[in-house]
């Protein structure tokens with residue numbers, strides 16, 4: 001495993017559309033393992049392959065101390081709305097309120113090329129939407145409706161988000 005550099009928002013890479021994964025092989029597993037390691041090092045709750053410089057449709061999300069790998073993820077349905085503060089490892093100084101669906105259903109492949117489906121809500125749904133946006137060259141600052149600049153406001157917003165995090169549940173099948 002190797003630590004990779006996190007690509008920043010000034011770089012073109014984050015504006016490009018990532019390609020689907022076709023081969024579930026060593027090369028993919030190295031990418032996944034490196035992405036895990038990089039996320040652990042920098043402390044995010046999600047990371048997309050383009051953020052480590054690889055334009056492939058691969059994302060990793062951490063939720064309640066479990067990491068989930070999604071390869072070629074597709075949101076097949078969404079319901080409701082929620083608005084929480086978001087940050088991004090590629091833009092460490094930016095915090096924005098973003099409106100997202102409250103519940104989503106996702107179809108994806110695992111690292112061995114087997115399809116799975118997941119229901120997600122709350123903060124887990126937010127993280128999946130945020131990372132899938134990265135695969136399409138979209139940044140949260142593009143769709144955020146309000147930048148949070150005040151330190152106290154930011155702490156309040158993060159606490160509200162964490163309360164939601166502790167409450168939510170999701171199923172994988």
Ligand SMILES: [Zn+2]
Pocket residue numbers: 087088089090130134
């Ligand atoms: Zn991000």
